[in-house]
Amino acid sequence: MNRTQREAAARQIMERTPPPVPPELYPEVVRRGGHLLRRRRITLRLTYLLLFAATVAFVVWALMAHPWVEPPSETTPPLTGW
Template sequence: MNRAEREAAARRIMERVPPRVPPELYGEVLRRGNRRLRRRRAARRLLWLLLCAASVAFLVWAVTARPWVEPPTQTTPPYTGW
């Protein structure tokens, strides 16, 4: 099949009338689409909630542990009994 034949075949396919969709299929498609949107929205909210919880947990840890403060040096023993 050469290029002209392929183009003619493609034109014939595109010029055909598309098949009719059964009317009961429309409701099913809407139901599935709404369910998919609800699940996606719930997953997005759950991920945002987890991100916020992780941020709060990190903030509480950082305030209590204070990792930016240098630990005290303990190279010499304490002087007691002088």
């Protein structure tokens, strides 16, 4: 099967009318779709909450630890010229 034949077969498949969906499936599909949307919304909210909590924790740590300041020297310099 060459490229033109494959394209013709794909066009025939896409031009067909889709088969009718049984009406008794509609309530189940709506219920599952609503469940998936709720799960996605909850996941997104928890992700944003976790990101916000991590940001607040980092800001509090940075304000308390001052990582941008050079730590004090552990030893004293030698006294010369006394």
